[in-house]
Amino acid sequence: MESPQVVSFRTVVEPQSSRPEADRLISGEPHLTLWNYFTDASQQFFAGIWAATRGSWRVQYSECEFCHLLEGHVALSDQAGRRWEFRAGESFVVPAGFAGIWEVIEDCRKLYAIFESRQPPTT
Numbered sequence: 001m002e003s004p005q006v007v008s009f010r011t012v013v014e015p016q017s018s019r020p021e022a023d024r025l026i027s028g029e030p031h032l033t034l035w036n037y038f039t040d041a042s043q044q045f046f047a048g049i050w051a052a053t054r055g056s057w058r059v060q061y062s063e064c065e066f067c068h069l070l071e072g073h074v075a076l077s078d079q080a081g082r083r084w085e086f087r088a089g090e091s092f093v094v095p096a097g098f099a100g101i102w103e104v105i106e107d108c109r110k111l112y113a114i115f116e117s118r119q120p121p122t123t
Helices: none
Strands: 016-018 025-028 032-039 045-052 055-060 064-078 083-087 091-094 099-115
Touching: 025 099, 083 091
Parallel strands: none
Antiparallel strands: 016 032, 025 055, 032 045, 045 099, 055 099, 064 083, 064 091, 064 099
């Protein structure tokens, strides 16, 4: 059996462009770009680079996401009104179940690693 290969973010990956859905958009006209470098065989783990221009939109996370901001300034606010701001060089995790607002204050670029469990949460 051949060992899996290491994935380098130096390779060229085709970008995917999108915008927040109209019913989630709060402000601006943000443009989102995604370079997904890795998806595991189970389709539960993903890693890559994500970039966005200024604006804000509602989010609902079904996945856990580790983020390391390479450029820019972002803020996340939850439904209870708590707010977290991050700038280039800072890292954070958004847990599954987070609902709130993602705001790009200065155009941003981040590394991400996402885990989305296929198992229903236990209560």
